[in-house]
Amino acid sequence: MGQKRALISVFDKSNVAVLARDLADLGWEIISSSGTARHIREAGLPVKEVEDLTGYPHMLGGRVKTLHPSVFGGILARRHFEGDLIDVEKFGIPMIDMVVCNLYPFEETFKQGADLDELLENIDIGGVTLIRAAAKNFRHVIPVTDPEDYSVVAEEIRSEGNVSLPTRERLALKAFLKTACYDSVIHEGLSRCCGPERESFPSLTVLPLSRKIELRYGENPHQRASLFTHPLEKTPWRLLSGKPLSYNNILDLDCAMRSMALLQSDCACIIIKHTTPCGIAVADDAASAYLRAFECDPVSAFGGIIAFTREMDGNAARRVLDQFAEVIVAPSFSEEAALILVSERPNLRLLEWNGGKVAGPSFVSTWSGTLMQDDVLPPLPDPGSGEWVGQPRPDLWEDLILAWKAAALSKSNSISLVREGSTVGLGRGFTSRVDAVRWACMQADGKAVGAVMGSDAFFPFPDSLEIAADAGVAAVIQPGGSIRDEEVSEAAMRLGISMFISGWRTFRH
Numbered sequence: 253m254g255q256k257r258a259l260i261s262v263f264d265k266s267n268v269a270v271l272a273r274d275l276a277d278l279g280w281e282i283i284s285s286s287g288t289a290r291h292i293r294e295a296g297l298p299v300k301e302v303e304d305l306t307g308y309p310h311m312l313g314g315r316v317k318t319l320h321p322s323v324f325g326g327i328l329a330r331r332h333f334e335g336d337l338i339d340v341e342k343f344g345i346p347m348i349d350m351v352v353c354n355l356y357p358f359e360e361t362f363k364q365g366a367d368l369d370e371l372l373e374n375i376d377i378g379g380v381t382l383i384r385a386a387a388k389n390f391r392h393v394i395p396v397t398d399p400e401d402y403s404v405v406a407e408e409i410r411s412e413g414n415v416s417l418p419t420r421e422r423l424a425l426k427a428f429l430k431t432a433c434y435d436s437v438i439h440e441g442l443s444r445c446c447g448p449e450r451e452s453f454p455s456l457t458v459l460p461l462s463r464k465i466e467l468r469y470g471e472n473p474h475q476r477a478s479l480f481t482h483p484l485e486k487t488p489w490r491l492l493s494g495k496p497l498s499y500n501n502i503l504d505l506d507c508a509m510r511s512m513a514l515l516q517s518d519c520a521c522i523i524i525k526h527t528t529p530c531g532i533a534v535a536d537d538a539a540s541a542y543l544r545a546f547e548c549d550p551v552s553a554f555g556g557i558i559a560f561t562r563e564m565d566g567n568a569a570r571r572v573l574d575q576f577a578e579v580i581v582a583p584s585f586s587e588e589a590a591l592i593l594v595s596e597r598p599n600l601r602l603l604e605w606n607g608g609k610v611a612g613p614s615f616v617s618t619w620s621g622t623l624m625q626d627d628v629l630p631p632l633p634d635p636g637s638g639e640w641v642g643q644p645r646p647d648l649w650e651d652l653i654l655a656w657k658a659a660a661l662s663k664s665n666s667i668s669l670v671r672e673g674s675t676v677g678l679g680r681g682f683t684s685r686v687d688a689v690r691w692a693c694m695q696a697d698g699k700a701v702g703a704v705m706g707s708d709a710f711f712p713f714p715d716s717l718e719i720a721a722d723a724g725v726a727a728v729i730q731p732g733g734s735i736r737d738e739e740v741s742e743a744a745m746r747l748g749i750s751m752f753i754s755g756w757r758t759f760r761h
Contacts, residue, residue, distance in 0.1 A: 256280045258350035259302075259327070261288050261318060261379060263357060266399045269295035271352065274406035283348070285317045286310060305346060318378040327351060327385045331392045350394040350405075351386035355379045355434055359483050362441040371445070375438055383427045390424035391417070397427045436460035437483050444484075453624065459615065470499045481610055488608040492585065493594050494601035501557070501579055501601065503527050508559035508581050509605055511661050514629055515561050516607075521545040525556035528663040528681060528760075533674035534654065538568035538582075544674040546575065549695065557581065564589045573597065581605050630660050633729065633754035641741045641751040645727045648704050652729045652752060655706030660758035664708055667692045667716075669725065671703035685709070689716040693723040700724050708758045710734040714743035721747040731757045 258280050262268050265288065272282050272292045284292055285302040292299045303309050305322045318324075326348035329336045340347065356376040366374070386395035394415045396405055401423060408415045415423075436458040461480035464487060470477030477499040481487060488509070491497065497505070504524045511522040511529060518534040521541035530552035533544035538560050546553055557579040558572060564580065566588035572580065573596055580593070581603040593600055614627040633656055635649065645652075651670045658668035662680035667688040669677035677696035679688030685707070693700050701724030710733045711717060717740060720728065732753040734740065744751040 254347065256349045257283055257326070257346060258352060259283045259318075259323065259348050259382070260292065260352040261285050261302075261382060262352060262354045263376075263379075264354045264399065265291050267402055268292070268352065268399070269297070271396075271402040271406060272297050272299070274402075274410070275350075278406075278409055280350075315377070318382055321345070323348070324381070324385055327382070327393055328389050329392075330389065348393060350396065351382050352396040352402075353379050353382045353386075354397055354399075355383075355430075358434065358441065359437050362437075362484055368442075368445055371441060376434070380431050380434065383431055387424040387427035390420045394420060395423050395427040397423070397430050401426075432458075433460040433462075433483070440482070440484055453613075457624070465497065467497075467499050471503075475499075482612065485610045486608075488610065489581065489603045489605045492590065492602040492604055493598070494579075495599050497579070497601060504557045505579065505581065505603070507661065508557050508579075509609065510629065512559050512561050512581070512583075512605065513607070513609075514657050514661060518561060520561045522559045522661075523549075523553045523556050524559065525552045528666075529658060529661050529675070530556065530678060531675055532654070532658050532661075532668075535673065538562055538564055539571045542568055542571055548675045548678060553577075566592060569593050579603060583607065630756055630758045632656075633752065633756070635752075638755060639732075639753040641744050641753065642748070643750050644752075645750040648727045648750075651704045652706070652727060655704050656729045656754065656758075657706075659706035659708040660760070662708065662760065664759045664761055666708045666760070668706040669693065669696050669700050669703045670706065671699055676700065676703055685711060686713070686716050686719065689719050693719060693725075696723065702726050704728065706730070708760070710737065710757070711740045712736060714740050717743045717747055717749060717751075721749055725749060727751065729754055731755055733757065 258275050260268060260272060260282060261284060269292060276282060276297050282292060282297065282299045283302060283305065284299050289299050289301055302318055302323065310317045322345055325340060325345040329340050329347060356374045358374045361371060361374040383395060383397055386393045394405060405415055408419060437460050439458065460483055462483045463478050464481045465479040467477040467479065469475060479502060504527055507527045508522060508524045519537060519541055520532065520534045521538065522529055523531040523545050531545035531548035533541045535541040535544055554576055555578055558577050560582040563584040563586055564582040565586045569589035569592040577600060579601040584604060585602060593602060614625050616623040633653065654673065655668045655670040658670060658675050658678065659666045662668065662678060665682045665685045665688045667679040668675055669692045676699035677692035679692035682688035696703065703725055704727045705720050705725045707730040710731055712734050713736060727750040729752045732755060
Protein backbone atom coordinates (compact mmCIF):
# COMPACT_ATOMS: atom_id res chain seq x y z
CA MET A 253 0.00 0.00 0.00
CA GLY A 254 3.01 2.28 0.44
CA GLN A 255 3.94 4.91 2.98
CA LYS A 256 1.13 7.35 3.80
CA ARG A 257 2.14 11.00 4.10
CA ALA A 258 0.45 14.09 5.45
CA LEU A 259 1.64 17.60 4.66
CA ILE A 260 0.76 19.89 7.57
CA SER A 261 1.16 23.66 7.22
CA VAL A 262 -1.08 25.76 9.44
CA PHE A 263 -1.19 29.26 10.89
CA ASP A 264 -3.80 28.32 13.50
CA LYS A 265 -2.09 25.48 15.35
CA SER A 266 -5.08 24.55 17.52
CA ASN A 267 -5.03 20.76 18.13
CA VAL A 268 -2.68 20.15 15.21
CA ALA A 269 -0.19 18.32 17.46
CA VAL A 270 -3.02 15.98 18.52
CA LEU A 271 -3.78 15.20 14.87
CA ALA A 272 -0.08 14.72 14.10
CA ARG A 273 0.23 12.28 17.01
CA ASP A 274 -2.83 10.33 15.85
CA LEU A 275 -1.40 10.09 12.33
CA ALA A 276 2.07 9.12 13.57
CA ASP A 277 0.54 6.39 15.73
CA LEU A 278 -1.21 5.11 12.61
CA GLY A 279 2.10 4.93 10.76
CA TRP A 280 1.80 8.10 8.71
CA GLU A 281 4.83 10.23 7.85
CA ILE A 282 4.47 13.92 8.70
CA ILE A 283 5.88 16.60 6.40
CA SER A 284 5.76 20.20 7.54
CA SER A 285 7.33 23.63 7.27
CA SER A 286 8.91 26.23 9.53
CA GLY A 287 6.67 27.12 12.50
CA THR A 288 4.36 24.16 12.09
CA ALA A 289 7.31 21.72 11.95
CA ARG A 290 8.75 23.28 15.09
CA HIS A 291 5.39 23.01 16.87
CA ILE A 292 5.06 19.32 15.98
CA ARG A 293 8.68 18.60 16.91
CA GLU A 294 8.20 20.30 20.29
CA ALA A 295 5.36 17.84 20.90
CA GLY A 296 7.93 15.05 20.64
CA LEU A 297 6.84 13.82 17.21
CA PRO A 298 9.01 13.02 14.18
CA VAL A 299 8.54 15.44 11.29
CA LYS A 300 10.24 15.86 7.91
CA GLU A 301 10.85 19.39 6.63
CA VAL A 302 9.44 20.48 3.27
CA GLU A 303 12.92 21.49 2.16
CA ASP A 304 13.97 17.85 2.51
CA LEU A 305 11.56 17.11 -0.36
CA THR A 306 12.28 20.13 -2.52
CA GLY A 307 16.00 20.55 -1.95
CA TYR A 308 15.38 24.29 -1.49
CA PRO A 309 15.32 26.17 1.81
CA HIS A 310 12.56 28.64 2.60
CA MET A 311 13.27 31.84 0.71
CA LEU A 312 12.09 35.42 0.28
CA GLY A 313 11.45 35.75 3.99
CA GLY A 314 9.18 32.71 4.01
CA ARG A 315 7.09 33.79 1.02
CA VAL A 316 8.18 30.67 -0.85
CA LYS A 317 8.12 27.39 1.07
CA THR A 318 5.85 24.79 -0.53
CA LEU A 319 5.60 26.07 -4.11
CA HIS A 320 7.59 23.30 -5.80
CA PRO A 321 6.89 20.33 -8.14
CA SER A 322 8.13 17.89 -5.48
CA VAL A 323 5.28 19.06 -3.24
CA PHE A 324 2.49 19.71 -5.74
CA GLY A 325 3.37 16.73 -7.89
CA GLY A 326 2.72 14.49 -4.89
CA ILE A 327 -0.60 16.21 -4.20
CA LEU A 328 -1.96 16.48 -7.74
CA ALA A 329 -0.81 13.10 -9.09
CA ARG A 330 -3.75 10.93 -10.18
CA ARG A 331 -3.12 7.46 -8.87
CA HIS A 332 -5.05 5.83 -11.73
CA PHE A 333 -3.35 7.76 -14.58
CA GLU A 334 -0.35 5.93 -15.97
CA GLY A 335 1.21 9.13 -17.28
CA ASP A 336 1.08 10.76 -13.83
CA LEU A 337 2.63 7.69 -12.21
CA ILE A 338 5.42 7.65 -14.79
CA ASP A 339 6.24 11.31 -13.98
CA VAL A 340 6.18 10.64 -10.26
CA GLU A 341 8.59 7.75 -10.69
CA LYS A 342 10.81 9.64 -13.13
CA PHE A 343 11.28 12.67 -10.86
CA GLY A 344 11.27 10.82 -7.54
CA ILE A 345 8.21 12.65 -6.20
CA PRO A 346 6.78 11.23 -2.94
CA MET A 347 3.01 10.84 -2.90
CA ILE A 348 1.14 13.06 -0.41
CA ASP A 349 -2.13 11.60 0.86
CA MET A 350 -3.38 14.37 3.13
CA VAL A 351 -3.00 18.15 3.26
CA VAL A 352 -3.76 19.89 6.55
CA CYS A 353 -3.72 23.63 6.03
CA ASN A 354 -5.25 26.90 7.22
CA LEU A 355 -4.36 30.41 6.16
CA TYR A 356 -2.70 33.65 7.22
CA PRO A 357 -5.22 35.75 9.17
CA PHE A 358 -5.96 38.52 6.65
CA GLU A 359 -9.38 39.18 8.19
CA GLU A 360 -8.06 39.60 11.73
CA THR A 361 -5.16 41.72 10.48
CA PHE A 362 -7.57 44.06 8.70
CA LYS A 363 -9.78 44.40 11.79
CA GLN A 364 -6.72 45.43 13.82
CA GLY A 365 -6.25 48.45 11.55
CA ALA A 366 -3.16 47.24 9.69
CA ASP A 367 -1.67 49.35 6.91
CA LEU A 368 -1.43 48.20 3.30
CA ASP A 369 2.05 46.66 3.61
CA GLU A 370 1.00 44.52 6.56
CA LEU A 371 -2.19 43.46 4.79
CA LEU A 372 -0.19 42.35 1.75
CA GLU A 373 2.12 40.26 3.95
CA ASN A 374 -0.93 38.50 5.38
CA ILE A 375 -2.21 37.31 2.01
CA ASP A 376 -1.54 33.58 1.90
CA ILE A 377 -0.29 32.22 -1.42
CA GLY A 378 1.17 28.78 -0.79
CA GLY A 379 -1.55 27.79 1.65
CA VAL A 380 -4.39 28.61 -0.73
CA THR A 381 -2.59 26.69 -3.47
CA LEU A 382 -2.09 23.66 -1.22
CA ILE A 383 -5.76 23.64 -0.23
CA ARG A 384 -7.04 23.97 -3.78
CA ALA A 385 -4.67 21.29 -5.08
CA ALA A 386 -5.72 18.80 -2.39
CA ALA A 387 -9.41 19.61 -2.85
CA LYS A 388 -9.12 19.19 -6.63
CA ASN A 389 -7.64 15.72 -6.14
CA PHE A 390 -9.88 14.76 -3.20
CA ARG A 391 -10.38 11.20 -4.51
CA HIS A 392 -6.73 10.53 -3.65
CA VAL A 393 -5.80 13.33 -1.20
CA ILE A 394 -7.65 14.29 2.00
CA PRO A 395 -8.05 18.10 2.24
CA VAL A 396 -8.36 19.23 5.88
CA THR A 397 -8.87 22.96 6.53
CA ASP A 398 -10.80 23.05 9.81
CA PRO A 399 -9.49 21.90 13.23
CA GLU A 400 -13.02 20.66 13.97
CA ASP A 401 -12.49 17.95 11.34
CA TYR A 402 -9.23 16.60 12.82
CA SER A 403 -10.88 14.03 15.09
CA VAL A 404 -13.30 12.88 12.36
CA VAL A 405 -10.44 12.24 9.94
CA ALA A 406 -8.31 10.44 12.51
CA GLU A 407 -11.20 8.27 13.65
CA GLU A 408 -12.14 7.20 10.10
CA ILE A 409 -8.53 6.24 9.36
CA ARG A 410 -8.32 4.37 12.64
CA SER A 411 -11.57 2.45 12.15
CA GLU A 412 -11.72 2.06 8.35
CA GLY A 413 -8.09 2.36 7.30
CA ASN A 414 -8.87 5.45 5.23
CA VAL A 415 -11.22 8.42 4.93
CA SER A 416 -14.47 7.67 3.13
CA LEU A 417 -15.37 9.26 -0.19
CA PRO A 418 -18.41 11.13 1.23
CA THR A 419 -16.19 12.68 3.90
CA ARG A 420 -13.57 13.60 1.30
CA GLU A 421 -16.25 15.25 -0.82
CA ARG A 422 -17.49 17.24 2.17
CA LEU A 423 -13.97 18.31 3.08
CA ALA A 424 -13.22 19.32 -0.52
CA LEU A 425 -16.33 21.48 -0.76
CA LYS A 426 -15.46 23.09 2.56
CA ALA A 427 -11.93 23.73 1.27
CA PHE A 428 -13.12 25.49 -1.88
CA LEU A 429 -15.57 27.54 0.17
CA LYS A 430 -12.73 28.58 2.51
CA THR A 431 -10.51 29.77 -0.31
CA ALA A 432 -13.37 31.51 -2.11
CA CYS A 433 -14.33 33.46 1.03
CA TYR A 434 -10.68 34.16 1.77
CA ASP A 435 -10.13 35.74 -1.65
CA SER A 436 -13.37 37.69 -1.36
CA VAL A 437 -12.38 39.15 2.01
CA ILE A 438 -8.98 40.12 0.56
CA HIS A 439 -10.70 41.87 -2.36
CA GLU A 440 -12.96 43.79 -0.01
CA GLY A 441 -10.16 44.70 2.40
CA LEU A 442 -7.81 45.94 -0.31
CA SER A 443 -10.65 47.80 -2.03
CA ARG A 444 -11.15 49.83 1.13
CA CYS A 445 -7.56 50.99 1.37
CA CYS A 446 -6.17 51.23 -2.15
CA GLY A 447 -6.98 51.42 -5.82
CA PRO A 448 -9.36 53.58 -7.86
CA GLU A 449 -12.85 54.54 -6.79
CA ARG A 450 -14.98 51.43 -6.62
CA GLU A 451 -17.86 50.77 -8.98
CA SER A 452 -21.25 50.86 -7.30
CA PHE A 453 -22.57 48.04 -9.45
CA PRO A 454 -19.76 46.03 -11.04
CA SER A 455 -20.60 43.34 -13.59
CA LEU A 456 -19.29 40.71 -11.15
CA THR A 457 -19.57 40.78 -7.37
CA VAL A 458 -18.74 38.47 -4.49
CA LEU A 459 -20.26 38.56 -1.04
CA PRO A 460 -18.51 36.58 1.71
CA LEU A 461 -20.74 36.00 4.72
CA SER A 462 -20.07 34.36 8.07
CA ARG A 463 -22.80 33.17 10.38
CA LYS A 464 -23.26 35.53 13.31
CA ILE A 465 -26.32 34.02 14.96
CA GLU A 466 -28.10 30.72 14.43
CA LEU A 467 -31.77 31.49 14.95
CA ARG A 468 -34.41 29.15 16.35
CA TYR A 469 -36.42 29.43 13.12
CA GLY A 470 -37.25 31.92 10.41
CA GLU A 471 -40.27 34.06 9.66
CA ASN A 472 -42.36 30.99 10.47
CA PRO A 473 -41.51 27.81 12.42
CA HIS A 474 -41.24 25.69 9.25
CA GLN A 475 -38.35 27.86 7.97
CA ARG A 476 -34.71 27.61 9.05
CA ALA A 477 -32.80 30.86 9.54
CA SER A 478 -29.50 32.43 10.60
CA LEU A 479 -28.06 35.94 10.64
CA PHE A 480 -24.95 36.35 8.49
CA THR A 481 -22.61 39.34 8.40
CA HIS A 482 -19.63 40.31 6.28
CA PRO A 483 -16.45 39.03 7.97
CA LEU A 484 -14.95 42.54 7.99
CA GLU A 485 -18.05 44.16 9.51
CA LYS A 486 -19.15 44.41 13.13
CA THR A 487 -22.78 44.09 14.15
CA PRO A 488 -23.92 47.68 14.79
CA TRP A 489 -25.79 46.83 17.97
CA ARG A 490 -25.18 45.10 21.28
CA LEU A 491 -27.74 42.92 23.07
CA LEU A 492 -27.63 44.04 26.71
CA SER A 493 -30.26 41.73 28.15
CA GLY A 494 -33.29 39.60 27.38
CA LYS A 495 -33.91 36.63 25.13
CA PRO A 496 -31.92 36.07 21.93
CA LEU A 497 -33.23 37.91 18.90
CA SER A 498 -35.55 36.16 16.48
CA TYR A 499 -35.69 36.43 12.69
CA ASN A 500 -38.69 38.75 12.85
CA ASN A 501 -37.04 40.87 15.56
CA ILE A 502 -34.08 41.46 13.25
CA LEU A 503 -36.37 42.43 10.36
CA ASP A 504 -38.19 44.92 12.60
CA LEU A 505 -34.87 46.15 13.98
CA ASP A 506 -33.83 47.13 10.45
CA CYS A 507 -36.74 49.57 10.23
CA ALA A 508 -36.04 50.79 13.78
CA MET A 509 -32.41 51.66 12.99
CA ARG A 510 -33.39 53.40 9.74
CA SER A 511 -35.97 55.37 11.68
CA MET A 512 -33.47 56.35 14.37
CA ALA A 513 -31.01 57.50 11.70
CA LEU A 514 -33.61 59.57 9.85
CA LEU A 515 -34.88 61.15 13.11
CA GLN A 516 -31.53 61.52 14.88
CA SER A 517 -31.76 65.33 14.96
CA ASP A 518 -34.75 65.09 17.34
CA CYS A 519 -35.57 63.41 20.61
CA ALA A 520 -37.90 60.88 19.03
CA CYS A 521 -39.62 57.57 19.68
CA ILE A 522 -40.61 55.17 16.93
CA ILE A 523 -42.75 52.07 17.51
CA ILE A 524 -42.28 49.38 14.85
CA LYS A 525 -44.57 46.49 14.04
CA HIS A 526 -44.08 44.09 11.11
CA THR A 527 -41.26 46.20 9.61
CA THR A 528 -43.27 49.42 9.48
CA PRO A 529 -43.90 52.22 12.01
CA CYS A 530 -47.19 52.32 13.87
CA GLY A 531 -46.37 55.49 15.81
CA ILE A 532 -43.73 58.25 15.67
CA ALA A 533 -43.34 61.33 17.83
CA VAL A 534 -40.77 63.96 18.80
CA ALA A 535 -40.76 65.67 22.19
CA ASP A 536 -38.49 67.24 24.78
CA ASP A 537 -37.82 63.93 26.54
CA ALA A 538 -37.92 60.20 25.80
CA ALA A 539 -40.94 59.45 28.00
CA SER A 540 -43.10 62.13 26.38
CA ALA A 541 -42.03 61.03 22.91
CA TYR A 542 -42.97 57.43 23.74
CA LEU A 543 -46.43 58.34 25.10
CA ARG A 544 -47.25 60.43 22.04
CA ALA A 545 -46.01 57.75 19.62
CA PHE A 546 -48.04 55.10 21.47
CA GLU A 547 -51.23 57.15 21.18
CA CYS A 548 -51.15 56.91 17.37
CA ASP A 549 -52.00 53.18 17.30
CA PRO A 550 -52.05 51.48 20.71
CA VAL A 551 -53.46 48.24 19.29
CA SER A 552 -50.70 47.74 16.69
CA ALA A 553 -48.02 48.76 19.19
CA PHE A 554 -48.61 45.54 21.18
CA GLY A 555 -45.61 43.24 20.75
CA GLY A 556 -43.59 45.65 18.65
CA ILE A 557 -40.14 47.24 18.82
CA ILE A 558 -39.72 50.58 20.58
CA ALA A 559 -36.85 52.74 19.36
CA PHE A 560 -35.47 55.93 20.92
CA THR A 561 -33.06 58.41 19.38
CA ARG A 562 -31.83 59.53 22.80
CA GLU A 563 -30.75 57.69 25.94
CA MET A 564 -33.60 55.85 27.60
CA ASP A 565 -33.99 57.10 31.17
CA GLY A 566 -35.84 55.77 34.19
CA ASN A 567 -38.99 57.78 33.52
CA ALA A 568 -39.28 56.37 29.98
CA ALA A 569 -38.60 52.86 31.30
CA ARG A 570 -41.45 53.11 33.79
CA ARG A 571 -43.82 54.27 31.03
CA VAL A 572 -42.82 51.45 28.68
CA LEU A 573 -43.60 48.83 31.32
CA ASP A 574 -47.31 49.43 30.69
CA GLN A 575 -46.93 47.96 27.18
CA PHE A 576 -45.79 44.53 25.99
CA ALA A 577 -42.81 44.99 23.70
CA GLU A 578 -40.41 42.52 22.12
CA VAL A 579 -37.37 44.81 21.84
CA ILE A 580 -36.28 48.25 23.01
CA VAL A 581 -33.43 49.85 21.09
CA ALA A 582 -31.68 53.08 22.01
CA PRO A 583 -28.23 54.69 21.76
CA SER A 584 -27.84 54.01 25.48
CA PHE A 585 -29.75 53.14 28.65
CA SER A 586 -29.34 54.94 31.95
CA GLU A 587 -28.38 52.76 34.89
CA GLU A 588 -31.83 53.35 36.40
CA ALA A 589 -33.64 52.43 33.18
CA ALA A 590 -31.65 49.23 32.72
CA LEU A 591 -32.29 48.18 36.32
CA ILE A 592 -36.04 48.80 36.02
CA LEU A 593 -36.43 46.96 32.72
CA VAL A 594 -34.20 43.98 33.53
CA SER A 595 -35.84 43.40 36.91
CA GLU A 596 -39.42 43.82 35.70
CA ARG A 597 -39.11 42.31 32.19
CA PRO A 598 -36.18 39.85 32.18
CA ASN A 599 -37.13 38.51 28.73
CA LEU A 600 -37.40 41.96 27.14
CA ARG A 601 -34.54 42.45 24.69
CA LEU A 602 -32.56 45.65 25.29
CA LEU A 603 -30.35 46.69 22.38
CA GLU A 604 -27.77 49.44 22.30
CA TRP A 605 -27.28 50.80 18.77
CA ASN A 606 -24.04 52.56 17.98
CA GLY A 607 -25.44 54.55 15.07
CA GLY A 608 -23.77 52.51 12.35
CA LYS A 609 -24.82 49.83 9.91
CA VAL A 610 -23.30 46.92 8.08
CA ALA A 611 -21.78 48.67 5.08
CA GLY A 612 -22.60 47.97 1.48
CA PRO A 613 -25.57 47.83 -0.86
CA SER A 614 -28.87 46.11 -0.20
CA PHE A 615 -29.38 42.57 -1.50
CA VAL A 616 -32.80 40.96 -1.81
CA SER A 617 -33.18 37.36 -2.92
CA THR A 618 -36.10 36.74 -5.29
CA TRP A 619 -37.26 33.82 -7.43
CA SER A 620 -35.93 35.77 -10.40
CA GLY A 621 -32.50 36.32 -8.91
CA THR A 622 -30.83 38.69 -6.46
CA LEU A 623 -31.72 42.37 -6.53
CA MET A 624 -29.00 44.84 -5.58
CA GLN A 625 -29.43 48.53 -4.84
CA ASP A 626 -27.81 51.40 -2.94
CA ASP A 627 -28.80 51.30 0.72
CA VAL A 628 -29.02 54.99 1.57
CA LEU A 629 -31.52 57.17 3.35
CA PRO A 630 -33.56 59.44 1.08
CA PRO A 631 -32.49 63.11 0.84
CA LEU A 632 -34.52 65.47 3.01
CA PRO A 633 -36.91 67.84 1.22
CA ASP A 634 -35.46 71.32 0.73
CA PRO A 635 -37.83 74.30 0.89
CA GLY A 636 -35.50 76.09 -1.50
CA SER A 637 -35.60 73.46 -4.23
CA GLY A 638 -39.16 72.22 -3.95
CA GLU A 639 -42.34 73.91 -5.09
CA TRP A 640 -45.32 75.20 -3.12
CA VAL A 641 -48.82 74.89 -4.52
CA GLY A 642 -51.17 77.37 -2.89
CA GLN A 643 -50.22 79.39 0.17
CA PRO A 644 -46.77 78.40 1.57
CA ARG A 645 -46.92 77.24 5.18
CA PRO A 646 -43.46 77.63 6.71
CA ASP A 647 -45.16 77.53 10.13
CA LEU A 648 -46.02 73.86 9.44
CA TRP A 649 -42.64 72.92 7.96
CA GLU A 650 -41.44 70.88 10.95
CA ASP A 651 -44.62 68.82 10.94
CA LEU A 652 -44.41 68.42 7.17
CA ILE A 653 -40.85 67.09 7.44
CA LEU A 654 -41.92 64.66 10.17
CA ALA A 655 -44.85 63.52 7.98
CA TRP A 656 -42.45 63.05 5.06
CA LYS A 657 -40.11 60.97 7.27
CA ALA A 658 -42.99 58.87 8.62
CA ALA A 659 -44.21 58.12 5.09
CA ALA A 660 -40.66 57.37 3.91
CA LEU A 661 -40.16 54.86 6.74
CA SER A 662 -43.52 53.12 6.27
CA LYS A 663 -44.35 50.35 3.85
CA SER A 664 -45.79 51.51 0.52
CA ASN A 665 -48.29 52.72 -0.30
CA SER A 666 -47.91 54.94 2.74
CA ILE A 667 -49.68 58.02 4.05
CA SER A 668 -48.90 59.78 7.33
CA LEU A 669 -50.84 62.39 9.26
CA VAL A 670 -48.85 64.49 11.73
CA ARG A 671 -49.99 67.15 14.15
CA GLU A 672 -47.77 69.04 16.61
CA GLY A 673 -44.83 66.66 16.40
CA SER A 674 -46.51 63.24 16.42
CA THR A 675 -48.26 60.94 14.00
CA VAL A 676 -52.01 60.81 14.49
CA GLY A 677 -52.75 58.50 11.57
CA LEU A 678 -50.71 56.09 9.46
CA GLY A 679 -51.97 54.32 6.37
CA ARG A 680 -49.22 51.92 5.29
CA GLY A 681 -48.92 48.82 3.17
CA PHE A 682 -52.03 49.58 1.10
CA THR A 683 -52.30 48.65 -2.56
CA SER A 684 -54.39 51.78 -3.14
CA ARG A 685 -53.17 55.24 -2.12
CA VAL A 686 -56.67 56.56 -1.62
CA ASP A 687 -57.39 53.67 0.78
CA ALA A 688 -54.22 54.56 2.68
CA VAL A 689 -55.55 58.12 3.03
CA ARG A 690 -58.96 56.88 4.19
CA TRP A 691 -57.34 54.63 6.81
CA ALA A 692 -55.04 57.34 8.14
CA CYS A 693 -57.92 59.80 8.46
CA MET A 694 -60.11 57.20 10.15
CA GLN A 695 -57.32 56.35 12.58
CA ALA A 696 -56.79 60.03 13.36
CA ASP A 697 -60.43 60.16 14.52
CA GLY A 698 -60.80 63.96 14.52
CA LYS A 699 -57.12 64.73 15.17
CA ALA A 700 -56.60 65.30 11.46
CA VAL A 701 -58.05 68.81 11.82
CA GLY A 702 -55.10 71.16 11.33
CA ALA A 703 -52.74 68.24 10.69
CA VAL A 704 -50.39 67.79 7.74
CA MET A 705 -50.21 64.80 5.42
CA GLY A 706 -47.16 63.10 3.93
CA SER A 707 -47.16 60.69 0.99
CA ASP A 708 -44.32 58.43 -0.15
CA ALA A 709 -45.33 58.84 -3.83
CA PHE A 710 -47.50 61.02 -6.05
CA PHE A 711 -51.28 61.21 -5.95
CA PRO A 712 -52.63 59.69 -9.18
CA PHE A 713 -56.01 61.40 -8.74
CA PRO A 714 -57.44 64.34 -6.74
CA ASP A 715 -59.63 62.01 -4.63
CA SER A 716 -56.96 61.60 -1.91
CA LEU A 717 -56.81 65.35 -1.39
CA GLU A 718 -60.58 65.57 -1.26
CA ILE A 719 -60.70 62.99 1.55
CA ALA A 720 -57.89 64.79 3.38
CA ALA A 721 -59.67 68.14 3.07
CA ASP A 722 -62.90 66.63 4.44
CA ALA A 723 -60.88 65.43 7.48
CA GLY A 724 -59.46 68.92 8.03
CA VAL A 725 -55.88 68.43 6.78
CA ALA A 726 -54.16 71.81 6.36
CA ALA A 727 -51.07 70.97 4.28
CA VAL A 728 -49.58 68.14 2.25
CA ILE A 729 -46.07 67.09 1.24
CA GLN A 730 -45.68 64.75 -1.72
CA PRO A 731 -43.07 64.12 -4.45
CA GLY A 732 -45.20 64.82 -7.51
CA GLY A 733 -44.53 63.12 -10.83
CA SER A 734 -48.02 62.05 -11.88
CA ILE A 735 -49.37 62.76 -15.35
CA ARG A 736 -52.27 64.35 -13.43
CA ASP A 737 -50.11 66.64 -11.27
CA GLU A 738 -51.84 69.70 -12.72
CA GLU A 739 -55.26 68.26 -11.89
CA VAL A 740 -54.13 67.40 -8.35
CA SER A 741 -52.65 70.89 -7.87
CA GLU A 742 -55.89 72.48 -9.05
CA ALA A 743 -57.76 70.38 -6.47
CA ALA A 744 -55.40 71.54 -3.71
CA MET A 745 -56.00 75.16 -4.66
CA ARG A 746 -59.77 74.64 -4.81
CA LEU A 747 -59.80 72.82 -1.45
CA GLY A 748 -57.57 75.38 0.27
CA ILE A 749 -54.79 72.86 1.04
CA SER A 750 -51.19 74.07 0.90
CA MET A 751 -49.07 71.48 -0.89
CA PHE A 752 -45.30 71.16 -1.12
CA ILE A 753 -43.86 69.17 -4.06
CA SER A 754 -40.55 67.65 -2.88
CA GLY A 755 -39.53 65.83 -6.09
CA TRP A 756 -38.34 62.64 -4.36
CA ARG A 757 -40.30 59.39 -4.14
CA THR A 758 -39.58 57.16 -1.08
CA PHE A 759 -41.16 53.74 -1.79
CA ARG A 760 -40.48 50.90 0.65
CA HIS A 761 -41.85 47.64 -0.75
